[in-house]
Amino acid sequence: MTGHQEMSIFDSDQLAACVQCGFCLSSCPTYEVTHLEEHGPRGRILAMRLADQGELPLTDPALTDSLETCVQCRACEEVCPSLVEFGSLMETARAQLHEQQPPTGIRRLAHAVGFAALGRRALVRLASLGLAVAQLLRLDRVLPDQLRPARRVRIRDVLRRYRTPAGRAPRGEAFVFRGCVMDGMFRDVHQATVDVLAAVGYRPRVEPAPACCGALSAHSGREDEAHAFAQATIAAYADTHGPIVVDAAGCGGAMKEYGTLLGTPQARAFSARVKDLSEVVDAADVAARGRSVPLTYAYQAPCHLRNVQGLADTSLELLQAIPGLTLLEPDDGQLCCGSGGIYSLEQPGFGDELLARKDASLDRTGARAVVSGNPGCAMQIARAGWEVHHPAQLLARALRD
Numbered sequence: 001m002t003g004h005q006e007m008s009i010f011d012s013d014q015l016a017a018c019v020q021c022g023f024c025l026s027s028c029p030t031y032e033v034t035h036l037e038e039h040g041p042r043g044r045i046l047a048m049r050l051a052d053q054g055e056l057p058l059t060d061p062a063l064t065d066s067l068e069t070c071v072q073c074r075a076c077e078e079v080c081p082s083l084v085e086f087g088s089l090m091e092t093a094r095a096q097l098h099e100q101q102p103p104t105g106i107r108r109l110a111h112a113v114g115f116a117a118l119g120r121r122a123l124v125r126l127a128s129l130g131l132a133v134a135q136l137l138r139l140d141r142v143l144p145d146q147l148r149p150a151r152r153v154r155i156r157d158v159l160r161r162y163r164t165p166a167g168r169a170p171r172g173e174a175f176v177f178r179g180c181v182m183d184g185m186f187r188d189v190h191q192a193t194v195d196v197l198a199a200v201g202y203r204p205r206v207e208p209a210p211a212c213c214g215a216l217s218a219h220s221g222r223e224d225e226a227h228a229f230a231q232a233t234i235a236a237y238a239d240t241h242g243p244i245v246v247d248a249a250g251c252g253g254a255m256k257e258y259g260t261l262l263g264t265p266q267a268r269a270f271s272a273r274v275k276d277l278s279e280v281v282d283a284a285d286v287a288a289r290g291r292s293v294p295l296t297y298a299y300q301a302p303c304h305l306r307n308v309q310g311l312a313d314t315s316l317e318l319l320q321a322i323p324g325l326t327l328l329e330p331d332d333g334q335l336c337c338g339s340g341g342i343y344s345l346e347q348p349g350f351g352d353e354l355l356a357r358k359d360a361s362l363d364r365t366g367a368r369a370v371v372s373g374n375p376g377c378a379m380q381i382a383r384a385g386w387e388v389h390h391p392a393q394l395l396a397r398a399l400r401d
């Protein structure tokens, strides 16, 4: 016993809201791996309570393990009958851990370099170009499996300039949020998003281009950095009007929560402008005039599209409207693939086990390729040998002239 602390670390109402019913356990990917209470949401909330009441420090190894092994997929939040805001509790826990027990050694160096690069577009592009060259020369094979991105990055994609058609635009301007990793390694996906927006009557814009949404910083407990990225992103779009379309589900989820993160009217107004493609493209329109895409894919909704944005079904319905396209859902579609931003690097044991389970369930669908709308999920699933496409790429193929 360390004695009671004077100040609460966590939102006490949220901690009290958990009635320990356990309805969330079977939706938790890490609990499904070990079946240990400390690796499930209920045990993690108990760990937060112990720290909040001063029974144990947050840095106690048992509590730290419980909290750091959470992949922050928020599947527990989706099924909780008491509406516990688990994501917000976990971000507080991570921020506290980051403050009380910051990374050391090689992890500290990797965080310092990696997070500094996220805020610098030129560095992300340079790194992406370096990766493309290394893959071309097969030099990336010397890297350990965990550090070797499975996505094939092509030099021409990294150097690609976005084509933004200027024709008739009855729906006005729409802004494609380019982000950091997506702008370096997934320019082909952004171009597909641009093409889809143009095809459904928007004038797509790829500027302004703020550096990063801050989602990775928030998930890693780098609270001040996450706030700074959010404020810079909001400021960048201050003089614009129209939807901000985000084709990375994790970024979209984070940007839709800027209002909660910053608590200002400007942040709430900004969040209301943030949209997934499935919110600005009409499924009936796609069904009526889309060209046939006679392919079969397994559909894996990213956790932050399903559990944070609540759009897994909407996105699926939009894709199902594409003539000729067959979509097959894995039997564990609600379970995380183990990507979780940098989780698969920080927790390789859980990350690899969750990927192996996802690989098996995708295999059971009988499909040969996967459609999923988040860069982290795409790269994680590709590690298991899958070809992964983004919903925007299938929609662009159906709607391009």
Ligand code: SF4
Pocket (backbone or CB within 6 Å): 017, 018, 019, 020, 021, 022, 023, 024, 025, 041, 042, 045, 076, 079, 080, 081, 082, 083, 084
């Ligand atoms: S988080 Fe919600 S579902 Fe899980 S144990 Fe607590 S009250 Fe029950």
Ligand code: SF4
Pocket (backbone or CB within 6 Å): 027, 028, 029, 030, 031, 039, 040, 041, 044, 069, 070, 071, 072, 073, 074, 075, 076, 077, 086
């Ligand atoms: S966020 Fe995901 S991994 Fe973390 S406790 Fe909830 S369900 Fe489990």
